[in-house]
Amino acid sequence: MRLTLLLLCFSLFSTITSAAETSATQKSLSSSGVVFTFDDRFIDQWVQQIPVFEKYNAHVTFFVDHFHTLKPAQIEGLKKLQAAGHAIGCHGAKHRKAVDYVRDHGIDQYLKDEIDPAVKLMTDAGLKPTAFAYPSSSRNAEIDQALLKTFRHLRGGTGLTPDLRMRDLKTIFVPVDQIKETGTLIGTGIDYAGTEKRPHYLTDIKDAMDHAKQRGEIVVFYAHNISDNGPGHHLSPRALEEILAHAQQINLPTLTYDDLP
Numbered sequence: 001m002r003l004t005l006l007l008l009c010f011s012l013f014s015t016i017t018s019a020a021e022t023s024a025t026q027k028s029l030s031s032s033g034v035v036f037t038f039d040d041r042f043i044d045q046w047v048q049q050i051p052v053f054e055k056y057n058a059h060v061t062f063f064v065d066h067f068h069t070l071k072p073a074q075i076e077g078l079k080k081l082q083a084a085g086h087a088i089g090c091h092g093a094k095h096r097k098a099v100d101y102v103r104d105h106g107i108d109q110y111l112k113d114e115i116d117p118a119v120k121l122m123t124d125a126g127l128k129p130t131a132f133a134y135p136s137s138s139r140n141a142e143i144d145q146a147l148l149k150t151f152r153h154l155r156g157g158t159g160l161t162p163d164l165r166m167r168d169l170k171t172i173f174v175p176v177d178q179i180k181e182t183g184t185l186i187g188t189g190i191d192y193a194g195t196e197k198r199p200h201y202l203t204d205i206k207d208a209m210d211h212a213k214q215r216g217e218i219v220v221f222y223a224h225n226i227s228d229n230g231p232g233h234h235l236s237p238r239a240l241e242e243i244l245a246h247a248q249q250i251n252l253p254t255l256t257y258d259d260l261p
Helices: 002-028 043-048 050-055 072-083 098-105 107-124 141-147 201-215 237-249
Strands: 033-039 061-064 087-090 131-133 153-158 173-175 184-189 217-223
Touching (some): 043 072
Parallel strands (some): 033 061, 184 217
16 A cells, blocks of 8 residues: 555656646747757867856757767766756767768668667667757758658758848747747857957847847757867857856747757
């Protein structure tokens, strides 16, 4: 009898907890949000920013490629990020450009070479991905359709021309009530924001977040390393903190790809 009561209590607690988590996610998606994503394998630098993310109650998605080359310490770093509430997504086995590879080898070979092994290794490591980010934003509708059989959401990308503001990039915004039916979300890059290379980007990013908040939409951004000097494409820690502070100031939830329905 005592064991039965304990099992019933545990079951009730699990149900309540699950309902609370679902409710929290639905609440976050009921108005608007911002999805920050970071690509490649800058794991040490990402882990260093965990306190900053915690400071602003921010959660982001890290899309990882070349998982088969990661050292045990790097995989542990990804698990630390996951334990801190961040999502780990797939960026391909070898960062191949999807359109070129499918044109030369076919969709089935692309899945066999670029998608299946990456997903298996990540899943075996306890980091099963729900989302995929296209390397170099190379995608088309045929490849989207094939990948959405494995992933819940995908991420493509679009650039920003000098004559446009980020808020004018219609494709990076999706109404909250359309997220579930939108398999491929489009982001825009925010590396080098606030530097001489892209001095106006911080203003543009904040403006785009304001726009999403006002219109009840989700806006998607992507970057790579989080560092002052690289290596590779990078967003400075100072710029990251300024962006996260603005999201918190306007009460715009930061959502991971795992949070999306």
